[in-house]
Amino acid sequence: MSDDLHDLYQEIILEHNKRPRHYGALADYTHTAVGYNPICGDKLTIFLVLNGDHIEAVQFEAACCAICKSSASMMTEALTGKTLAEAEAAFKRVADLLSTELNLEADLSVDGEIAALAGVRKFPARIKCATLPWHTYIAALKG
Ligand code: ZN
Numbered sequence: 001m002s003d004d005l006h007d008l009y010q011e012i013i014l015e016h017n018k019r020p021r022h023y024g025a026l027a028d029y030t031h032t033a034v035g036y037n038p039i040c041g042d043k044l045t046i047f048l049v050l051n052g053d054h055i056e057a058v059q060f061e062a063a064c065c066a067i068c069k070s071s072a073s074m075m076t077e078a079l080t081g082k083t084l085a086e087a088e089a090a091f092k093r094v095a096d097l098l099s100t101e102l103n104l105e106a107d108l109s110v111d112g113e114i115a116a117l118a119g120v121r122k123f124p125a126r127i128k129c130a131t132l133p134w135h136t137y138i139a140a141l142k143g
Helices: 005-020 066-079 084-097 106-124 125-141
Strands: 031-038 040-052 052-061
Touching: 005 031, 005 052, 005 066, 005 106, 031 125, 040 066, 040 125, 052 066, 052 084, 066 084, 066 125, 084 106, 084 125
Parallel strands: none
Antiparallel strands: 031 040, 040 052
8 A cells, every 4th residue: 555545545534533423322223233452441322223135324423543533524424324235335335445454445436435444454463443433333233
């Protein structure tokens, strides 16, 4: 990954941290879960509104680091209005982008802003910060 691309990814992450999307508790959620990453101290709650296999709304509340909050913010944007199958594909793509073994090139034009999460691979200790919201989404689904 070039330094320029890395800077761009960092900018996207910082922007989501500053202005997180879909932030705040949802009163009429159908699914919820709390996720905790003891290594960093990240804690967040995911609220979902599911209608059949359609994700009508996703929101989150968090007391966590910038990477975790940005990843949660991007996740809410990526999953809102999607089907469960589409959400699963997004979950898998994020896991692949964060895999230091696969070491994939992300593509902003294809992946959207979640491409920026590939930049987190440079800081392996922080990968769990980025995956926490996604694992918490799965936990909420499973109740
Ligand atoms: Zn963290």
